[in-house]
Amino acid sequence: MSLDHQMACNGMSSSFFPPNFILQMQPPTENEHQHQPPPSTLSPFLPTNNQDLRGMATMLSKRSMSFCGREPCEEMTGDDEFSDDCSHAGEKKRRLNMEQVRTLEKNFELGNKLEPERKMQLARALGLQPRQIAIWFQNRRARWKTKQLEKDFGVLKRQFESLRSENDALQAHNKKLQAEILALRGTREASEPINLNKETEGSCSNRSENSSDIKLDISRTSAIQHARPLFSAIGRPVGNSRTHELNFPSMKIEHGTPDDNFCNIFCNIDDQSAAFWPWSEHHNFH
DNA sequence: GCTGTCAAGTTGGTGG
DNA sequence: CCACCAACTTGACAGC
Numbered sequence: 001m002s003l004d005h006q007m008a009c010n011g012m013s014s015s016f017f018p019p020n021f022i023l024q025m026q027p028p029t030e031n032e033h034q035h036q037p038p039p040s041t042l043s044p045f046l047p048t049n050n051q052d053l054r055g056m057a058t059m060l061s062k063r064s065m066s067f068c069g070r071e072p073c074e075e076m077t078g079d080d081e082f083s084d085d086c087s088h089a090g091e092k093k094r095r096l097n098m099e100q101v102r103t104l105e106k107n108f109e110l111g112n113k114l115e116p117e118r119k120m121q122l123a124r125a126l127g128l129q130p131r132q133i134a135i136w137f138q139n140r141r142a143r144w145k146t147k148q149l150e151k152d153f154g155v156l157k158r159q160f161e162s163l164r165s166e167n168d169a170l171q172a173h174n175k176k177l178q179a180e181i182l183a184l185r186g187t188r189e190a191s192e193p194i195n196l197n198k199e200t201e202g203s204c205s206n207r208s209e210n211s212s213d214i215k216l217d218i219s220r221t222s223a224i225q226h227a228r229p230l231f232s233a234i235g236r237p238v239g240n241s242r243t244h245e246l247n248f249p250s251m252k253i254e255h256g257t258p259d260d261n262f263c264n265i266f267c268n269i270d271d272q273s274a275a276f277w278p279w280s281e282h283h284n285f286h
Numbered sequence: 287g288c289t290g291t292c293a294a295g296t297t298g299g300t301g302g
Numbered sequence: 303c304c305a306c307c308a309a310c311t312t313g314a315c316a317g318c
Binding site: 094 | 305306307308309310314315
């Protein structure tokens with residue numbers, strides 16, 4: 001039975017789905033049930049470059065098992081033919097054939113949520129039970145989500161590695177600067193007894209206890225000013241003591257820098273969290 | 287025999 | 303109450 005005929009029988013309109021949707025709605029032939037190669041006339045919606053689908057096609061062609069979804073209910077006739085539940089106890093699970101999977105994949109790409117009407121159309125076109133279509137879409141969504149999580153994990157892992165190496169570099173630089181400070185202190189203390197006279201006394205009394213620190217602070221002003229909004233934005237205390245400032249030396253945080261600095265890392269995570277974690281869109285934590 | 291994949295079953299939550 | 307969904311589990315099967 002052709003789809004048009006089926007839709008005519010059910011009063012369905014072919015305008016409900018995109019034109020190419022109809023192209024997919026050819027019921028599987030007996031040959032396809034035996035896992036013959038698919039017809040060469042592929043609709044533009046066939047994701048021939050889709051890695052998953054290729055893999056699946058490979059797998060399906062490798063595996064000799066075939067499945068005609070209507071088979072378990074073939075004894076059913078009339079309106080019961082496409083009832084939502086025709087599961088029989090003791091039936092063995094069988095895989096969908098290549099054409100069925102291909103059509104379902106294409107439909108999944110059109111929309112991963114299955115409207116009741118589309119479910120019925122697919123069921124009729126593919127010779128499957130509507131329940132099977134629904135289950136396939138459920139499982140497909142689950143597979144998609146798993147893959148997406150793997151992708152997201154990879155992105156976060158790369159960001160983490162980048163952040164860690166940057167942190168290591170900053171730590172090393174920090175150590176180096178602290179060593180410089182200690183060296184400067186040592187030099188100053190060694191030279192102080194010699195320079196003590198009337199001219200230097202006044203300047204000494206007014207200056208900071210650690211002149212090298214002042215120089216370093218000034219040189220870091222720009223970086224600290226950039227860093228400050230970042231750390232306040234992520235809820236961490238902004239250090240204004242010298243000790244705190246020395247913990248973030250030469251931090252090259254600039255707006256618009258493409259590489260993964262602290263700011264970008266947190267901004268990226270923040271941006272992506274909406275996609276990663278569904279509840280960030282739907283739930284408000286008060 | 288072990289493992290991976292997939293279809294289908296089960297369970298608990300949610301919205302109409 | 304029902305239908306739907308996500309998450310988890312189970313059972314069947316293929317490949318190694």
